[in-house]
Amino acid sequence: MISINKPHNNNGLLIKIFLFFFFITSWLSIGTSYFNLIDFFYQSEITTLKIINLLRVLINLLGFPILCYLFIKKIFEKKNNFFKSNLLFYAPLCYFLAQIPGLLYTTNSLGNIIYIISAINILIIVNLSVRIFKPNEIIWLIYISFILLLGVLLQSFIKDLYTYMFDPVARFYGQINTILNDSYIRSSGVSRIALILLIIYSFFFKKFIKSKFFKIIPFFVFSFMIFLYQSRAVIILLVLFILFITFFVGKFSLSKFFKYFCICIIIPFIASNNITALKLNNGENIRQLYNSAIENGYTGSQNDFQKKFITIEKTLFCEIINCSNKSVRLNNADDVFTTSGRVDDWTKIIDNFDYKNNLFFGYGSQGDRFLINQTASNGILYALSSSGIIGLLFFIIFSAIAGIKIVKYLLIKTEKNSIYIFSILIMIIFGVRSLVESSYAFFGIDFILFYTAFVLSEKYNIIKK
Helix, strand or coil, X not given: CCCCCCCCCHHHHHHHHHXXXXXXXXXXXXXXCCHHHHHHHHCCCCCHHHHHHHHHHHHHHHHHHHHHHHHHHHHCCCCCCCCHHHHHHHHHHHHHHCCHHHHHHCCCCHHHHHHHHHHHHHHHHHHHHHHHCCHHHHHHHHHHHHHXXXXXXXXXXXXXXXXXXXXXXXXXXCCEEEECCCEEEEHHHHHHHHHHHHHHHHHHHHHHXXXXXXXXXXXXXXXXXXXXXXXXXXXXXXXXXXXXXHHCCCCCCHHHHHHHHHHHHHHHHHHHHHHHHHHHCCHHHHHHHHHHHHHCCCCCCHHHHHHHHHHHHHHHHHHHHCCCCCCCCCCHHHCCCCCCCHHHHHHHHHHHCCHHHHCCCCCCCCHHHXXXXXXXXXXXXXXXXXXXXXXXXXXXXXXXXXXXXHHHHHHCCCCECHHHHHHHHHHHHHHHHCCCCCHHHCCCHHHHHHHHHHHHHHHCCCECC
């Protein structure tokens, strides 16, 4: 691993420790809310988990004034024209600040301001880090992200694996896990984490493994998990990852493309499909699954159902690689080509939005849930519902700057350093994901990674030495 350079004075060391500490607590605060405060102070029973969840929120909130002080101090340093050199900070800052008015003049919960504070914390932490840390120190932000996400992935996957093994009707798709009995993570979220870990591994950890065989094992394992959870969006992003590293990282070759395609697509798909088939070979399993399908309107025979159930993953796979066998479908509810209700949610947000009274600032943070009690599943619509056209304008500016960086990288073919290339890929992945999920439009995993990559891409846009 890379060690932290010895700072010139104790004050510099203290600031670095603060930044690392609050970066970690920002990650740990994901999924918490003001309800954690209410549960602790207004419930008679105090448990260890309640104390932990209280600290997850409280430390993040207490870090806000400290970070603001450090940031303002940096702005007014005479030797560092921080104000003019930090334009990347102001567009996302204004976007999140635009979510405050909606919390004040609507009945949306004022407690949602916690998410705005958490997002601003990340803006400050990342901006200060790129100016204070040296390259071998800043990379620890990525290492920390990897370690924390790996912990979440293992906890969720082990639980889902246990359920899958002992529950005859359970599948990896559709599972919902809790972190510390508080934060919820869906199967699509676990799949996304597997993809993130795959990307970080390929840029920063693969080089530490000398054996060619052991180098490829994490590629297979993470890809295998992605196929097990069957998130269509993440599988498409996995293909996008393969195309990116094949065409835009290093020299292109067909052998390189087929190697990644086999390791990350073909073999994991076959392995995940065979696991489903093995489970269905158990007569009791297929009987229970068939009875469940009958209750939901399926009218075919049990043999027909088993054939369709086993090959539905193949249908999903064909959607990705554009093969000819696209005939296998169960019914409308299980159709792999549906948008999972997203279009209906988008329509509801547009129809329910009060353009006369909430056009400029929307309904405040989590405005989509306030309007339709559901996530917007689209970055633009989340920004509109939470911050109105004022916040949406800053969100578009923020996204457009990232888009320009991506286009420049794709069009100007030069050898860049790994931090810069990684940052561009992360912005591409979450930029595409924001079309079908709220993604980096609100405080969460996507936002932390996207904004970190956004700032790092500016800092490390240099020729590889």
